[in-house]
Amino acid sequence: MFASRTDWRLEPNRFAAALEEHRRLGKPLLDLTNSNPTTCGFSYPEERLFAALNNRGALRYEPESQGLRHAREAIANYYRGRPGFFGAESSVDAARIVITSGTSEAYNFVFRLLCDVGDEVLVPAPSYPLFEYLAGLADIHPVPYPLIYDRGWQIDIPGLLSALTRRSKAVMVVHPNNPTGSFIKAEEAHKLADICAGGDLAIIADEVFLDYVDGTEQPSTFASDSPVLTFTLSGLSKISLLPQMKLGWMIVSGPAALAEPAMQRLEVIGDTYLSPSTPGQLALAEMLAMRGTLQTEMRQRLRSNLGFLDALFPRGSSVERLKREGGWYAVLRVPAASSDEDLAIELLERCDVLVHPGHFFDFSRDGYLVVSLIMCEAEFQEGARRFHDFFRRA
Ligand SMILES: Cc1ncc(COP(=O)(O)O)c(C=O)c1O
Numbered sequence: 124m125f126a127s128r129t130d131w132r133l134e135p136n137r138f139a140a141a142l143e144e145h146r147r148l149g150k151p152l153l154d155l156t157n158s159n160p161t162t163c164g165f166s167y168p169e170e171r172l173f174a175a176l177n178n179r180g181a182l183r184y185e186p187e188s189q190g191l192r193h194a195r196e197a198i199a200n201y202y203r204g205r206p207g208f209f210g211a212e213s214s215v216d217a218a219r220i221v222i223t224s225g226t227s228e229a230y231n232f233v234f235r236l237l238c239d240v241g242d243e244v245l246v247p248a249p250s251y252p253l254f255e256y257l258a259g260l261a262d263i264h265p266v267p268y269p270l271i272y273d274r275g276w277q278i279d280i281p282g283l284l285s286a287l288t289r290r291s292k293a294v295m296v297v298h299p300n301n302p303t304g305s306f307i308k309a310e311e312a313h314k315l316a317d318i319c320a321g322g323d324l325a326i327i328a329d330e331v332f333l334d335y336v337d338g339t340e341q342p343s344t345f346a347s348d349s350p351v352l353t354f355t356l357s358g359l360s361k362i363s364l365l366p367q368m369k370l371g372w373m374i375v376s377g378p379a380a381l382a383e384p385a386m387q388r389l390e391v392i393g394d395t396y397l398s399p400s401t402p403g404q405l406a407l408a409e410m411l412a413m414r415g416t417l418q419t420e421m422r423q424r425l426r427s428n429l430g431f432l433d434a435l436f437p438r439g440s441s442v443e444r445l446k447r448e449g450g451w452y453a454v455l456r457v458p459a460a461s462s463d464e465d466l467a468i469e470l471l472e473r474c475d476v477l478v479h480p481g482h483f484f485d486f487s488r489d490g491y492l493v494v495s496l497i498m499c500e501a502e503f504q505e506g507a508r509r510f511h512d513f514f515r516r517a
């Protein structure tokens with residue numbers, strides 16, 4: 124009856140089963156995996172948000188296949204003045220933007236645009252676990268290429284080259300990556316561009332966390348003039364801490380001979396679904412404009428939780444917090460006495476603390492646990508303390 128693309132293993136794995144049981148028993152839980160900003164005590168400007176959504180224009184249906192012009196101009200404005208990898212400053216044209224219902228839909232549009240059934244896209248490992256599903260639902264194969272850690276994360280270029288096949292259509296980058304928090308460096312972006320230009324491959328750059336940088340230097344964006352066909356994805360879920368608005372987008376850049384036909388085809392794809400709601404799009408500019416104070420609060424939260432973690436695990440501890448440059452997560456290298464999954468289950472059962480086992484993000488071996496840094500300080504600190512005591516006793 125069902126398509127083989129939906130032949131997922133639906134029975135919960137041991138970790139999910141342990142969590143289900145924990146919840147069923149009503150036990151307390153310190154959730155260090157929580158990355159839903161709407162449940163982390165941020166001070167949303169509620170009145171401003173409601174005012175933005177209260178628009179009489181929402182009574183009319185006048186769809187545009189790429190999304191409403193006014194909203195696209197606001198997105199173009201978000202990129203104004205940012206450094207680009209392939210030019211001094213990025214300048215994004217609203218005509219090269221497609222608004223989607225979240226970044227996930229943008230991925231689907233790009234996969235459908237570029238790939239035939241069975242084609243391949245290269246995805247970083249470790250990275251965002253949803254890629255496997257997004258690719259599978261588009262009938263394509265995600266082929267991992269390694270990121271390696273040596274006092275910081277970097278792309279394993281020989282590893283990437285050896286993952287390429289005749290069926291490769293695009294290289295995906297997450298900039299900064301989830302969960303490693305590593306940005307693509309200029310040198311890597313140029314190498315990638317060379318590889319992609321030489322192999323008729325596109326770049327798909329996920330920049331949802333671009334605004335969350337630990338340092339002071341503004342990172343470069345892929346949404347600039349590029350020597351290769353490039354799709355840069357982002358959205359309000361991280362930029363304005365509003366995942367429930369389901370507003371994402373992609374920017375198409377690259378040589379006109381490729382970017383223009385790509386836009387024409389994307390217009391048809393967009394026109395087929397017209398997914399983003401009118402009320403959301405009408406409010407998009409204002410929701411983007413309110414990111415300033417929210418991001419300031421988020422950065423403060425990230426700094427504070429990261430600082431607490433580093434005080435618990437100073438250099439030389441048996442648990443090492445891996446170097447990161449941004450994003451919302453921290454990766455902890457822990458003594459691999461048992462599998463990541465066993466460790467995460469033990470932490471849950473003995474300490475009421477929930478963390479992600481590394482394999483969830485496709486780490487190549489055991490010994491990695493991942494925590495989110497965005498929850499309220501008090502909850503984070505209690506969870507981190509118990510995590511610390513767990514490894515001290517272990
Ligand atoms: C790398 C990455 N891309 C995209 C998303 C989700 O974006 P959206 O809510 O716009 O679909 C996430 C969410 O965690 C993410 O980690």
